[in-house]
Amino acid sequence: MEEQAEMVGRAFVDHYYQLFDNDRASLCSLYQPTSILTFEGQIIQGVDDISRKLNQLPFDQCHHLISTIDSQPSAFAGGIIVFVSGSLQLQGEDHPLRFSQMFHLIPKLQGAFFVQNDIFRLNYG
Amino acid sequence: MEEQAEMVGRAFVDHYYQLFDNDRASLCSLYQPTSILTFEGQIIQGVDDISRKLNQLPFDQCHHLISTIDSQPSAFAGGIIVFVSGSLQLQGEDHPLRFSQMFHLIPKLQGAFFVQNDIFRLNYG
Numbered sequence: 739m740e741e742q743a744e745m746v747g748r749a750f751v752d753h754y755y756q757l758f759d760n761d762r763a764s765l766c767s768l769y770q771p772t773s774i775l776t777f778e779g780q781i782i783q784g785v786d787d788i789s790r791k792l793n794q795l796p797f798d799q800c801h802h803l804i805s806t807i808d809s810q811p812s813a814f815a816g817g818i819i820v821f822v823s824g825s826l827q828l829q830g831e832d833h834p835l836r837f838s839q840m841f842h843l844i845p846k847l848q849g850a851f852f853v854q855n856d857i858f859r860l861n862y863g
Numbered sequence: 864m865e866e867q868a869e870m871v872g873r874a875f876v877d878h879y880y881q882l883f884d885n886d887r888a889s890l891c892s893l894y895q896p897t898s899i900l901t902f903e904g905q906i907i908q909g910v911d912d913i914s915r916k917l918n919q920l921p922f923d924q925c926h927h928l929i930s931t932i933d934s935q936p937s938a939f940a941g942g943i944i945v946f947v948s949g950s951l952q953l954q955g956e957d958h959p960l961r962f963s964q965m966f967h968l969i970p971k972l973q974g975a976f977f978v979q980n981d982i983f984r985l986n987y988g
Contacts, residue, residue: 774935774936776933781865781935810901812979814939814969815937816939821982821984823963838948838963838984840944840965842937842967855935857935857946857965859946
């Protein structure tokens with residue numbers, strides 16, 4: 739179970755930030771109407787509002803660099819919890835921003851997962 | 864639902880770090896045999912091993928200072944996800960350590976919750 743969680747977590751993280759950095763509009767495919775995002779303390783619900791929020795963030799080009807990925811099975815939901823730390827380099831900014839983010843992935847059909855819970859925080863030093 | 868999650872999350876965080884800082888041995892009451900802790904990348908399962916790990920951390924006195932608490936309902940598990948950022952002051956150390964931690968709380972009888980998933984990471988600058 740732990741190994742499967744780690745494998746899925748790693749693949750999800752690769753996919754998520756690759757989309758975020760290169761094709762942010764496509765992130766909507768990873769959320770569902772039940773999904774919740776808390777972005778720097780702001781709670782946003784449902785795929786439409788989450789997609790709008792992510793696409794209207796006040797920067798265009800960015801690059802996520804991942805430092806750690808911790809994944810666990812989410813026993814009572816049949817899902818996987820993924821906890822990420824890393825840094826976010828914005829175009830034109832000198833210093834990358836450190837962040838932490840967690841995802842609660844829930845299975846849908848055919849082995850795919852969607853993001854039910856997503857919490858993002860910048861780490862202020 | 865979101866308000867209840869925030870209320871429970873806040874009360875849990877108060878309780879958890881109060882125990883951690885003042886009566887660490889009692890933290891075992893918050894875990895169950897199914898619980899999983901990932902502590903700085905090390906996976907530990909079950910209340911006994913988690914309790915042993917927390918009690919054998921290489922410091923005695925410590926003080927957690929909480930910066931942010933983000934809570935969400937965990938729809939498919941009937942639980943609550945709590946995401947914490949803060950700093951950890953160890954006795955005799957000059958500089959506090961920044962950390963991020965997430966808890967997946969699952970209800971047991973009589974309105975109480977236990978920690979099913981717990982992931983802890985220090986934030987290196």
